[in-house]
Amino acid sequence: MDYKKTNAARTTITRNTSEMIDKVDNNMYEMVVTLARRSNQIGKEIKEELHAKLEEFATHQDNLEEVFENREQIEISKFYERLPKPPAIAIDELMNDGIYRRTPDVIEQTLLKKDEE
Numbered sequence: 001m002d003y004k005k006t007n008a009a010r011t012t013i014t015r016n017t018s019e020m021i022d023k024v025d026n027n028m029y030e031m032v033v034t035l036a037r038r039s040n041q042i043g044k045e046i047k048e049e050l051h052a053k054l055e056e057f058a059t060h061q062d063n064l065e066e067v068f069e070n071r072e073q074i075e076i077s078k079f080y081e082r083l084p085k086p087p088a089i090a091i092d093e094l095m096n097d098g099i100y101r102r103t104p105d106v107i108e109q110t111l112l113k114k115d116e117e
Contacts, residue, residue, distance in 0.1 A: 003046060008084035008092035015091065023094055024101065035090045038099055042086040050080050
């Protein structure tokens with residue numbers, strides 16, 4: 001997903017938790033777990049993307065005396081710092097029905113019922 005084009009809030013805002021709970025079968029625990037897992041996924045993807053871009057500027061020298069300040073590298077870092085935080089992106093996805101959830105227990109129970117019939 002392109003996180004640069006997300007409409008997630010860049011600052012902290014107050015949310016109505018009852019609306020968020022309605023999105024995940026009226027279960028607060030499921031909502032928290034879903035948001036935590038999705039925000040971890042988003043954080044990993046953003047981190048990998050950032051490291052891939054910064055790797056282009058890496059110098060593999062053993063000389064510690066010379067530190068080069070690359071303007072492009074600084075701009076990339078600032079851009080990623082300004083992005084919304086992963087939990088804010090996850091909440092935005094949840095509210096816009098962008099998160100697909102599946103529960104293995106429900107899938108197993110459904111399969112068992114079909115086998116019994």
